[in-house]
Amino acid sequence: MVKELVNGFKKFRESYFEKKSQVLQQLAEKGQSPKTMVICCSDSRVEPSILFGTGPGDLFVVRNVANLVPSFTSRNNLSIGSALEYAVRILRVKDIIVIGHAHCGGVAALCESINNNKEGETTDNQTDFIESWVDIARPALSKIDYYQNDANIEVNSERAVVLYSYNNLLTYPWISDAVSNNSLEIHAWWLDFKSLMLWEKAQGSDSFIPMEF
């Protein structure tokens, strides 16, 4: 696979560099000035540059398990907090988009942990980091009834986690200020890569609506 990546880079060099060498030169000389920050899952099926047709210099991206944004006061926010700070205070991006997705293993791990706790099973972490990390979003799922045999539980959980991250963005004072003075917009999206549908949080509501194309 590593060899394929190297070959892929060789092809990228040939095709992209030929067409857009000026863009790369400018990025090297003047630095980056992306207008959009994307926060999405580390999942290999969620590939923002491919999904949105963007290239080098277009997106400032943070990826982590389950697309989580801890609150401003959380102890777990050093990594994403520094990325948010850089994007908002230095790069002054115009939009931040949190993107969740279907069949998210990170959200599934959190759901499983919640279920195990309810059923009185051991609460000792089975993993070194994963359970502790996804546990950040536990409050997001407090209203979901896992005893109900609801086919939408997985989707509802994934969307609740996206909303949780979205709402946590507003706990960062410089994000809240920038949103208040209309220099920044924040968005919550959920991707279904099987049907290739993109859903967005409706304005003034926590429900998600499919984007029309």
Ligand SMILES: [Zn+2]
């Ligand atoms: Zn995921």
